[in-house]
Amino acid sequence: xxxxxxxxxxxxxGPEISENDLLQLFQPFGxxxxxxMLRAKNQALIQMQDIPSAVNALQFYANVQxxxxxxxxYVQFSSHQELTTMDQNTQGRGDEPNRILLVTIHHxxxxxxxxxxxxxxxxxxxxxxxVTFQKSAGFQALIQYQSRQSAVxxxxxxxxxxxxxxxxxxxxxxxxxxxxxVNYNNxxxxxxxxxxxxxxxxxxxxxxGYGDAGGMFALxxxxxxxxxxxxxxxxxxxAAFGGGLPPGxxxxxxxxxxxxxxxxxxxxxxxxxxxxxxxxxxxxRIKLLRNKPDHALIQMGDGLQAELAVNFLKGAMLFxxxxxxxxxxxxxxxxxxxxxxxxxxxxxxxxRNAQKNYRYCCSPTKxxxxxxxxxxxxxxxxxxxxEEHGTIVNTKLFEMNGKKQALVLFETEEQATEALVCKHATxxxxxxxxxxxxxxxxx
Numbered sequence: 001x002x003x004x005x006x007x008x009x010x011x012x013x014g015p016e017i018s019e020n021d022l023l024q025l026f027q028p029f030g031x032x033x034x035x036x037m038l039r040a041k042n043q044a045l046i047q048m049q050d051i052p053s054a055v056n057a058l059q060f061y062a063n064v065q066x067x068x069x070x071x072x073x074y075v076q077f078s079s080h081q082e083l084t085t086m087d088q089n090t091q092g093r094g095d096e097p098n099r100i101l102l103v104t105i106h107h108x109x110x111x112x113x114x115x116x117x118x119x120x121x122x123x124x125x126x127x128x129x130x131v132t133f134q135k136s137a138g139f140q141a142l143i144q145y146q147s148r149q150s151a152v153x154x155x156x157x158x159x160x161x162x163x164x165x166x167x168x169x170x171x172x173x174x175x176x177x178x179x180x181x182v183n184y185n186n187x188x189x190x191x192x193x194x195x196x197x198x199x200x201x202x203x204x205x206x207x208x209g210y211g212d213a214g215g216m217f218a219l220x221x222x223x224x225x226x227x228x229x230x231x232x233x234x235x236x237x238x239a240a241f242g243g244g245l246p247p248g249x250x251x252x253x254x255x256x257x258x259x260x261x262x263x264x265x266x267x268x269x270x271x272x273x274x275x276x277x278x279x280x281x282x283x284x285r286i287k288l289l290r291n292k293p294d295h296a297l298i299q300m301g302d303g304l305q306a307e308l309a310v311n312f313l314k315g316a317m318l319f320x321x322x323x324x325x326x327x328x329x330x331x332x333x334x335x336x337x338x339x340x341x342x343x344x345x346x347x348x349x350x351x352r353n354a355q356k357n358y359r360y361c362c363s364p365t366k367x368x369x370x371x372x373x374x375x376x377x378x379x380x381x382x383x384x385x386x387e388e389h390g391t392i393v394n395t396k397l398f399e400m401n402g403k404k405q406a407l408v409l410f411e412t413e414e415q416a417t418e419a420l421v422c423k424h425a426t427x428x429x430x431x432x433x434x435x436x437x438x439x440x441x442x443x
Contacts, residue, residue, distance in 0.1 A: 003077065004051050004054065004055055004077055005051065005054065005077045005078050005079075005080065005081050006047055006048045006049070006050055006051045006053065006054045006081070006082075007045055007046070007047045007048075007054070007077070007078035007080045007081065007082065007083055008026070008045070008046045008047075008048065008054050008057060008058065008075055008076070008077065008078060009043065009044075009045060009075070009076050009077065009078040009079075010022065010043060010044040010045070010046060010073050010074070010075050011042070011043050011073065011074045011075075011076075012042060012071060012072060012073050012074055013037070013038075013042050013043055013044045013073060014042060014069075014071050015039070015042075015106075015108070015138035015139070016069055016071070017068050017069060017071065017073070018106070018107040018167075019035055019037060019107075020356065021068045021069065021359075022035060022044055022046060022068070023035065023400065025066055025068065025073075026046055026048070026057055027398055027400050027405075028396060028398060028407055028440060028443060029048070029053050029054075029056045029057040029060070029398075030048050030049055030050065030052075030053025030054075030056070030057075030398065031048065031049040031053070031398065031399050031400075032046060032047070032048060032049075032400070033047050033048065033049050034046070034047040034083045035047070036083060037106070039104060039106065039138055039171070045078055045080065045083055047082070047083045054077065057075070058075060058076070058077065060442070061075050064441060064442070069359075096174055096176075097148055097151065097152050097174055098148060098151065098174040098175055098176070098177075099144060099145045099146070099147060099148040099150070099151045100142055100143065100144045100145075100151070100174070100175040100177050100178075100179075100180060101121075101142070101143045101145075101151050101154065101155060101172050101173070101174060101175060102140065102141075102142055102172070102173045102174070102175040103117070103140060103141045103142075103143060103170060103171070103172050104138055104139070104140050104170075104171040104172075104173075105138060105139045105140070105141075105163070105168050105169065105170060105171070106138060106168075106169045106171055107167045107168065107169055108138065108139050108167065108168050109164065109167040109168065110163075110164050110167065110168060112132070112139060112141075112163065112168065113132075113187040113188075114130045114132060114186075114187055114188065114189065114190040115187065116163065117130050117132070117141055117143065118130060118190070118192070120158065120163055120170075121143050121145075121154055121158070124145075124150055124153045124154035124157060124158075125145045125146060125147060125149070125150020125151070125153065125154065126145065126146040126147075126150065126192075127143060127144070127145060127146075127192060128144045128145065128146055128180075128191070128192055128193050129142075129143075129144040129180040129182050129189075129190065129191050129192065129193070130142070130143050130144070130189065130190050130192075131180055131182060131188070131189045132188050132189065133188075142175055142177065142180055144179070144180045151174070154172075155172045155173075155174070158170050158172060159171070159172045182194075182197065183197065184197055184198055184199060185197040185198070185199055186199045246308075246311070246361070248311045249304075249307055249308065249311055250307065251304060251307075252303075253303040253304065253306065253307040253327070254303040255303055255306055255327045255328070255331065256284070256299055256300050256301070256302055256303055256305075256306050256331065256332060257297055257298065257299045257300070257306065257327070257328040257330050257331065257332055257333060258277075258297070258298050258300065258306050258309055258310055258325055258326065258327055258328055259295065259296075259297055259325075259326050259327070259328040260273065260295065260296045260297075260298060260313075260323055260324070260325050261292075261294060261295045261296075261323075261324045261326075262294055262321050262322060262323055262324045263294045263295070263296060263318070263319075263321065263323065264294070264318070264319035264320065264321050265293035265294050267319040268288075268296070268318075268319065269288070270286040270287075270288060270296075270340040271340075271425075272421045272422065273286055273296055273298060273421075274286060274340075274342055274345075274347070275420060275421050275422075275424040275425060275435075276313070276318070276417070276420065276421050277298050277300070277309050277313070278342075278347065278348060278349050278350075279349065279357075279360075279361065279436055279437065280300070280305055280308040280309040280312060280313075280361055281300045281301045281302070281304075281305020281306070281308060281309065281350055282300070282301035282305065282342075282343075282348040282349070282350045282351065283298065283299070283300065283301070283342040283343075283345070283348060284299040284300065284301060284332075284333070284341075284342065284343045285299050285333050285335065285339045285340060285341050285342060285343065286298050286299070286333075286339070286340050286342065287333050287336075287338060287339045287340070288338070290338065297328055297330065297333050299332055299333045301350065305350070306327065308358075308361050309325065310325050310326060310327060312361060312362060312363045312364075313325045313363070313364075314326075316363065316364050316413070316417060317364075317412075317413065317414035317417065318414070318417055318418065318421065319418065320414075347425050349436075360436060360437075360439070362437055362439050363413075363437075364413045364414075364416060364417045364420075364437055365413060365416060365437045365438060365439060366393075366409055366410050366411070366412060366413050366415075366416050367407060367408070367409050367410075367416065367437065367438040367439075367440055367441075367443075368407070368408050368410070368416050368419060368420055368435050368436065368437060368438060369405065369406070369407055369435070369436050369437070369438040370382065370405060370406040370407075370408065370433055370434070370435055371403070371405045371433070371434045372403070372431055372432065372433055372434045373403075373404040373405060373406060373428065373431060373433060374404065374428060374429040374430065374431045375404050376429070377397070377404060377406075377428065377429060378397075379395045379396075379397055379406075381428070381429070382395055382397070382406055382408060383395060385423065385426075385428055386408060386419045386423060389410075389415055389418045389419040389422060389423070390410045390411055390412065390414075390415025390416070390418065390419065391410065391411040391415065392408060392409070392410060392411075393409045393410065393411055394407075394408075394409040394442075394443045395407065395408050395409070395443070396443045407438055407440065407443050409442070409443055416437070419435070420435045420436070420437065423435060424436075
């Protein structure tokens with residue numbers, strides 16, 4: 001057994017696992033000061049602020065198998081006592097400039113084709129050839145420029161940037177090849193100096209068929225993002241869940257409005273329903289049915305978001321009653337005096353970091369995660385703010401990227417749900433707090 005270290009070595013880190021996934025796994029145990037992804041080895045190194053934090057993490061995961069997106073990962077103390085910048089370059093192929101770039105794409109939530117890569121790299125010089133392929137390190141491409149200087153400029157401008165908004169990060173190194181061999185012009189390879197190459201016999205693409213590419217941004221030398229056509233949400237959600245939709249989600253539903261019944265009419269209102277249903281998508285409007293006070297209509301941003309809400313909230317307990325959640329026969333809710341409008345609300349969670357929010361969709365749990373907290377907030381103040389909703393078993397305050405966050409474990413899912421419904425978007429010491437369910441089992 002390696003002696004305790006504040007550096008944790010993680011194995012079996014597949015290409016679908018992002019840095020944020022690993023941060024979520026370890027941030028409950030203390031402040032993370034460094035994270036190095038060793039993509040070529042399917043490994044990662046995480047440095048905690050101190051040894052006790054790392055010890056707590058490994059003791060917890062000795063009893064609970066850590067899993068990310070359905071993949072078991074394995075943790076142990078690293079032989080490193082400290083991470084240096086050298087560790088971050090262990091997967092490199094050297095810095096000797098070459099006109100051929102080796103590009104690895106991390107956190108790939110959208111399909112990448114030759115055309116996409118050409119649009120990203122051609123502003124920096126004439127691109128002669130592109131070849132794409134899948135390796136253990138993830139999706140990779142070789143890009144051959146006409147001149148070495150163009151490759152140097154492209155690497156300097158694009159290293160570490162995202163192709164798409166919030167994902168598909170470029171990791172660019174110089175290749176040690178002298179010339180690329182391209183046999184076919186198709187979406188996986190292209191020789192821009194020889195347009196007469198065959199496209200190959202009909203066959204399946206090496207990329208999943210996600211339909212129209214979109215939600216994506218080609219990088220320009222100015223740093224401005226140029227949007228492409230909108231991508232089908234089904235693809236974005238499927239990719240966000242690691243390539244496949246969650247069990248019970250078809251991805252084909254086009255009904256945006258859900259009917260919620262068996263509510264407690266004495267305790268429910270539109271804002272409380274918004275706080276809960278906004279975990280699964282953006283809310284357009286909500287209408288409580290005056291002739292049926294235990295019923296409400298909720299119009300979600302699209303059919304997939306409505307399907308997520310129905311799947312994860314059907315039967316969930318709220319204010320001592322199990323909710324019934326089904327698709328409504330109404331395609332939308334007509335705007336009127338008795339509807340509450342949320343389409344322009346800055347509290348809608350999916351306007352930013354949509355992929356991350358999809359990934360955190362789950363049924364109600366006993367654990368809630370609090371963020372955007374005041375820096376000087378104490379655990380006692382958190383308990384005081386939430387304890388009216390049930391028995392709090394445990395709490396933990398921690399910092400992530402300099403921002404104060406907390407985990408609060410209730411005795412039951414119903415208590416945690418009530419706390420989220422009543423206290424999400426409330427003010428604590430002048431800060432509007434954000435609450436969501438956490439899938440962690442213990443603090």
